[in-house]
Amino acid sequence: MRKGFWLTLILLGIIGAVSGGIFAEAYTRDYRLRAGTYDLERINELEEPSIILDRNGKEIGRIFVQNRSVIPIEQVPEIFIKTLRAGEDSRFLTHHGVDYIGIVRAGILNAQGGNQGASTITQQLARNAYNLKEEAKQRKETTIQRKLVEAFLARRIEDRYTKEQILNFYLNRIYFGSGFYGIRSASLGYFGKEPMKLTTEECASLVTLIKNPNARSPLNNPEVNRTGRNYVLGRMREEGFISSSELARLRALPLRLNSQPLRRGTTHLYERIAEAVGLALGEDALASGKFKVHTTILAEAQNAAQQALLDSLEKAEAQPGYTHPKYRDYRKGSPKPAEYLQGAVLMIDHDTGEVLAHVGGRDYAQVPYDFIELGKRPLGTAFFPYIYAAGLSGGQTPASLVEDEPMDNRAVMVGGREGILGEWGMEVSSPVYEGKIPVRKALENSKIAATVRFAGATGLQRVVDTAVSFGLPLQKAELLPRLAVGFEEVSMKQAVRAMTTFPRGGQSGPEKLVYLDRVENSQGRVVYRRQRQPQPTRDVIDEATAWQVHSMMVGSLFRGSSKGVLDGMLEKNFSGAGKSGTTHDFADTWFIGYNKRVTCGVWTGFLGNDGAIYPGAFGRDLSMPVWQKTMNAAAPSFGGGQLTPPDSVVEVNVCTVSGERATQFCQQHEENVNTGMIQSRSTAVGEYFRRGTEKLPFCSIHSGGTSEGGAPDITALNLPALDAVPVRPKEPTLIGDDPYHTEVPSFAATSAEGGFVRHRTNVLDSLDLTDIEDGIPLPRPRRLQIDDE
Template identity: 40%
Template sequence: MPRKRDKSQLSLFHVPIYKRVWFKRLVGALILLGVLGALGTLIFLKPYYDRAQEFDLDEIDNVDLASVIYDRRGVEVGLIFADENREHIEIDDLPYHLVQALVAAEDSRFYEHRGVDFMGIARAAILNFKAGATTQGASTITQQLARNAFDLRERSIERKLVEAFLASRIEDEFTKSEILELYFNRVYFGPRAYGIRAASRRYFSKEPADLTIDEAALLCGLVKAPNRLSPLRNPEGAIGTRNNVLRRMAVEGMISEDEAKALQEKPLTLNPELANTSHPYPYIEVRKQLESVLTPEQLATGGFKIYTTLDTKLQEVAEQSLIKRLAEVEARRGYPHQTFAQYQAAENRAQLTGGEVEREYLQGATLVIDNQSGGILAMVGGRNYADNKFNIALWARRRAGTGFLPFIYGAAFERGMFPGTEVDDEPIDNKRVMVGDVVGILGEWGAESEEVFYEEKIPARRALVNSKIAASVRIGEEVGLKNVVDFARRAGVDVPKEMENFPSTFVGQTETTLAEYCRAYSFMAHGGKGPNQLHLVTRVLDRNGEEIYRRFDEDTSVEVTDPVTAFQLHSCLKESLSQGTAAKATTRYGLKEMDAGGQTSTAYGFTDNWFIGYNSRITCGVWAGLNRPQSIYEGAFSSDTILPVWVDVMNASVESYPPTPIFPPAEAMRVEICRTSGKRATDYCYEDVGMLEGTDSRLVRTTYFEYVREGTDPGGLCDVHERDPDLQPDNLQLQPGEAAAPTVTSRSVIPLAPVLTGLDPYSSVQSIVQEPEKAPEKEPEVRRATVVRPVQVGGQTDDDPPFRVRLKGPGELTFEDE
């Protein structure tokens, strides 16, 4: 018979566990511990939570941005960085595959969490435990943004807690798209690459919108270790991180497995941006000028828009022409120096072998300025910035050469002379100026020719147009060296004090810069006024678009001389381009039709070549020489070396800066001068050119117009041409340049004053003189007459041929019969 169980034992055995006393006590203890733990956790975390609340989220996009330099048309010239190379870009301007690559590489659950990914933390912890080391991070994109924006750099649990609380705040304040935009514009991608736009340009020289999938994957892979994985330093590491991101994109379903494999097989192709600008010389000068208009604090923040006077189109022409034309000089047969191409080849060999390289080769510089404001339109400070970082155009002081001659004539014209004033043109003893050899005949290297002709008496115009040194020195001696130096200084050439005592200053032995020369010539096209100083920066805007600097060009010009003197100089330098030392500008190099003037300039010994010229809008100067002053080559005249560079630039400028005619000033008096005698013309100043042309007798007016200040004595009446009283006065009303019947003869005697007191209706005895008149509003077109009589030289008669002088070298002359 079965034994019955005790009911008290059965009831105790079947009581549910949650009703048992010990369990209730255990649960109570656990709850108490949980509450106490939660309270403890809250108490522990509160300081970190509070610290996270202290950060101002309005400052999250306050980053140091690159400042952008623009030319006068708004074309981007380059970037200036304070400490970081960074440019802002909108999220809508980024390709979607770039966003995908970042999410796959850094935070695959970005669109699911609210700043902290707890699942990611758990996964990273497991993986790190298995690996026995920290191989996986769990920071979300939002946490990384918080860390970078508020400089949470220390490695500690406390920093991670603050970062987590701050990430939650950011998620509450910004949308996911805004977080991505902030991140892409802030994150570091390697040296000179802060932000995605700078990184895209740095490694691929393209905008982010043009990045391919593999390029996007590479950039996003750099975020983990940008310095170590930089493709410029570690191409194998860069390929590895790129391929890992592509694999992650395939795992996340962003691209297919096949597409990922194909992209992983692609070679690494970079196109690194080598510089912050393609025009380094003006770029560096803009940076320097900014230091004078902005405070150090402003410069440190960056993000400015800097507008300049630069014209990138003209800049490119100036750069390319200088390179091309100097290479042509070096290609000349017998060129005695190392060429630039030879230097580059030697430099390449030296990089492989560690040898030394002779750095001497033909250098050059070009500068173009606005005549009125002094704004720099183009500036080439050297042939190659990588080899020559010294800006020759602004800072190199070299011998001025014969480009100094116009200042002699400017000082003379201010004191009563005018272009028609006759001057002596005979060889001069070198002791007068003490250039080169102390004894001997002063060389005429300024004439831009190895053959030099001396003429006994010539107008000042002819002396300047043909850069006749002997005649110019005589004018300078008459005017006084101090007056000449004063004129040059007013124009803009900084002549040292000691050069006031050396007559060699007359022939350009003082030193100047290309910048000084350009400024010193610009007044001739601007009524005697020149810019006070040259500049590049016109205005600056901060990152909010507020204007913080503007240059006002009003009242910045300075008066160099009076308008009459300025126009007289211009009329001579204009003729230099058609008949003088710079005639090759039109006859060989193709200068376009424009009212322009210019002066060749060759220093003694052919060490420095200059050409300075202008039109009504701009002045352009070009220089060439070697770093250590020495002869470029024997007979190296500027009309052969650098004049074509000037022509290239001036021709290119016409479209954007169309020049206007340079008219004589209203206060000038127009005087008709006989070209044959150099004196005031009469109605008898015609000569027969038919005989020279082998045709029937044909008379041409031998006059031209000069412009003088009121009260100037033009020097008497023409004493070469006279009315033949035996002939009828049928052709007295001819216009200059028109042919006539042979009713006028050339004779040597003419009354210098009226000899009749009564009427003389046919002007049978006295000359009909063209009285001075006010300058017209527009200079008349005058057909230049041909001089038909032989020029008298050295006291020879008209029947004797003139002699010519062949220039062997500065100071070395030989005389020959024609």
């Protein structure tokens, strides 16, 4: 009877096992079949790139998660392997991909309220290499269903690869938090050392990250990491890898970090885009790859800026006076720092803040430093527009006169302490001083001494306050004359934003620069889309002042220090403007300019204070050509449109010599060196005045002026078209008092003693005064006295 009972029990057990096996076979068949579809040859494809597209859908690059450095298993210390086994998979060397004992143990612990996982190293590799979590989400599968696929795939991996190969794949792939992928990246990122130099407690700190990389990161949560580290050390004692005394010593050690992470070897632009994606989607978003990142970049402008900058810097290094290290002589991996000439280009849509081109440096692989994001250098003469904006908003006009004469450098104290202040802003080797000149001419020709005097007349505090309103960081600038030559340092972003105020009619430019438009995942679903909301603006200067400064910068392109740039512009009838910039020591050059839609800035120089690029390195030679080519590349998409004067300004003809209202006699006579003939040219030009300030006296130089005593001066007469012969009267022309206070025309000749002289009658007959508003300006009338004798 007893024997029959046991036979029956055994038979039932066999039947149950067979039935369970049949059920398990049927239930797991689909998962086993799926596990057989994965290509094991691709197990070590560590990442798939995300595609970067420009604003028109053109591919401009690919982002890889490149803060990962693959190393062979031989460069991983044995103590790390032991720590990994203790913390993650103690039976790694004996199981065949799935640890059934570990599964039972985890089930018991979880039933008791624990939270114990049972995935082996091989299962984790399968999950990460083939992105099984994401696949399970798409299939809407449970965790158990996903783990079945993992288990079957892990068995295939164990059939194909050795334990050493599996460890090698795993350690170079696994994510350790804080953006560090793979054992070498994590070792450098947290402890600043190669993996072979890791200590036991440091290994434990890294292993505890595997279960929850971000939450346990020692950079983010050091105490959480230390707690997890000590747990792993305890597991090492349980496995017999360390002694009890060693466990106590290691647990008592503090957490010592020395972060020296790997840098991603991409480009300055890609870094900005990756950063923007990280802010939008999380720092780990790009790790899975396969994104399509739609940016605001204009590929044509980006490529043109990059190439034009490289060409300009190479040309500078070929100059006879260039004595610094050269880019072509530097070798990657050299222990010496790359101290060759650098440059940067930033172009933005000044209404939306969209970045069209971003070139942060010459070669990211050699110098990852992004000048646009991190650098600051003096603006030099590119600072001048803000000085003149301060003066014009304070009541001066483009026709106001300023003295253009040599100035002792001790008044400014830049460069040398003695001698005459240089005129490097004119971008010529032999500047000419012209005495009293209109403010327009001073800015158009970027005259140094005249601008320093203008700043002094305006008031240095007013100049600083105006610059700060433009967004330039001069709050703590010393009120010394040197600030008038662009002595203070600014960033590229600040310089470009400040310049946007002029084409925007005095309104501030965008505070926030935009790189991303939208991001699509591998299935084409939009996972991020920027909110297209207008950026808030503020009044910086009035629109009249903005237009006046703009018009003077326009003049610089036609006849001033930037003359010639328009010759190569693709956009004809160019209505934009710009300003070149050179520092007193020729160490930095700039060109910042705009059209109706975009503003572009270019800088060349050294990241350190290394002196002159070469003697006479002007902005027009190094930065202006780069700006021109970048603007040309953007012209088909962002060209066209006209900047027009606001209603708050009125145009008046003024004489460029006197700064006063022009007449038909405002002419200069020049001898033609080829023919010897005297030629005349008009000195009258249209000038913009704030409405209400346009009432000017007529030109006192070309239409009759006054002597020092205030009387009309015949030497100032310039009437080449008039047949006039001055006659000096011996007696007064009027007898007795002049009861009507008769005004004598200002163009009447005078004697040296101040008496008036008479013109021949045909002189007055020949004058056409019908077009002169309010008559010709006249001297103060005075009565003639009659002697009693």
